[in-house]
Amino acid sequence: MPTLASSKKRMRQAERARLRNKSTRSSLRTSLKKILETNSKEEAEALINRTQSIIDKTAKKGVIHRNAAARYKSRVRRHVADLES
Incomplete structure (x- = not known):
């Protein structure tokens, strides 16, 4: 357990960020x-914009890496394109 006040505060902040x-x-x-x-x-077309928005927001917040976000978006787009053919 931390003893310094700053360490205790960082622990509280880290827990809030984790949640x-x-x-x-x-x-x-x-x-x-x-x-x-x-x-x-049709269902995929309805979901694609919302999903890409969530991916971008997650990357912007730093929860996932931007390359991971690009990979997820690519997979989603490829899946929707495969449904069309």
Whole structure:
């Protein structure tokens, strides 16, 4: 356990950030799972904008790396394109 006041404060801040990041990451994973499990082109088209927005926001907050965000968006777009053909 920390003894310095600043260490205690950093511990509290880290816990709040961890919970915030956990929530953001969870919504990202849920959104990705929904769009990748769908087999309907119309349903995927409806979900793609929201999913890409969530991916971008998660990367902007620093929860995931920007290259990971690009990879996720690429997978989502490729999945929707495969549904079309």
